[in-house]
Amino acid sequence: MKLLAFGKIAEIIGKQEIEIENFPNTDILVGYLQQQYPALKDLKFSIAIDKKQVNGNVSITTGAEVALLPPFSGG
Amino acid sequence: MDRFERQYILPGFGPASQQKLRKTSVLIIGAGGLGCPALLYLSAAGIGKIGIIDGDLVSLSNLNRQVLFGKEDLGKNKAESAAEIIQKKYDDIEVEAIPYFLTKENILGIIQNYDLILDGSDNFPTRYLVNDACLIAGKPLVFGAIYQHEGQVAIFNAKGPHSINYRDLYPIPPSAREVPNCNEIGVLGVLPGIIGTWMAAECIKYLTGYGDSLEDKMLFYDLLNHNSYQVQLAKNQDSNQSRPKNHSELQEMDYQDFCGLSTQTDWEAALSFLKNANQSVLVDVREHGEQPELDDVEHLQIPLADLPNSRSQLASFQNILLFCQSGSRSLKAVDMLKSQFPDKNIQSVEGGIIRYFGDLK
DSSP, X not given: OEEEEOHHHHHHHSOSEEEOOOOXXXXXXXXXXXXXXXXXXXXXXXXXXXXXXXXXXXXXXXXOEEEEEOOOOBO | OOTXXXXXXXXXXXXXXXXXXXXXXXXXXXSSTTHHHHHHHHHHHTOSEEEEEOOOBOOGGGTTTOTTOOGGGTTSBHHXXXXXXXXXXXXXXXEEEEOSOOOTTTHHHHHTTOSEEEEOOOSHHHHHHHHXXXXXXXXXXXXXXXXXXXXXXXXXXXXGGGSOOHHHHOSSOOOTTTSOOHHHXXXXXXXXXXXXXXXXXXXXXXXXXXXXXXXXXXXXXXXXXXXXXXXXXXXXXXGGTTXXXXXXXXXXXXXXXXXXXXXXXXXXXXXXXXXXXXXXXXXXXXXXXXXSOOXXXXXXXXXXXXXXXXXXXXXXXXXXXXXXXXSSHHHHHHHHHHHHOTTXXXXXXXXXXXXXXXXXX
16 A cells, blocks of 8 residues: 655655555554654644545555645644 | 736636625735735735734744745734735725734634635644634635645635534644744745645635635645645544534633643753753743842743843744743743744743752752
């Protein structure tokens, strides 16, 4: 699956786009990412699968595109 | 011919759309990096009435992106300066300057006078306040925000409670320290120029029905590679949890606290914060000569009564930690400074200097 990251999340992961193995659902994906990148634990973000925002724990189909969307405040 | 001819001859736009703009009022929150370009284009497009609210003063470091202002505007209120500049350019629209910051006390009274709200503010407490007030008042909200080289734009609350609002996306606010703003980490002026212009475009499209607006969608943009990414937003059952639903609930909200900006801290946290965070300062707000003195930590001394005149000394710091003898004057000082610097992290150190020598020494 493809993982897209924005803002500070991309900074922490070091890339805006990475290919990773498939994860069955968003909770497991986020848990894995937090383990790989502990700084993510302190961040709030929303998740989109194939460009649609999802809430709660949602299953991820094989080959889906998952985007991690942090809030920005600057103006 | 009039000054709008080039847009009403546009196929799909037409005189009827121009008429709609003429009859519409838009409130621009913040005459900053986003608000300046939005204001320029909305006034040029012929929005009938534009309000500009901002309690901040123009400073030198604003000028790379707040393109309405120049050297002669330094030290002037942003809303008043912006209104004057726009009114001079166009005498056929109404421009209202509101030269103070939005608060939970004044926001509902202000936004009820406008059809559409454009949020170009620069901090999370204000963003949640604006979102919640727009929901209570039933006002559509054009949202835009930036972070380093990226931006996001959306239209919230376009059709009342069934529409998406900011809390559907972020029901739990990030702490202000989690996401620094451009005062802290910098920004190229063109990025808010682009995002603010997109916000103006979304206002015009939403008001006239021209094209597809970003209603219930969020558009992400990256200046470095011109990547954009559009996400369809979805209702979130968590969004109502701590949202004020009416005027009196709004008055009970503490948006600073809600966004993790509590007004008090202890010495241990304050000292470690000073060590680790850039642009931080410790300030003694006691009178000169009060004992004991804090002699082993770098700090400024600005007595409480002088705080209102100390803007220039403090403006460059993002984190301001205040202490006094026992912690009560410094709490007052937090309130005084918050009204001058709503986007800064300002905290009083509990127990003051007495606690410092009592606990740590």
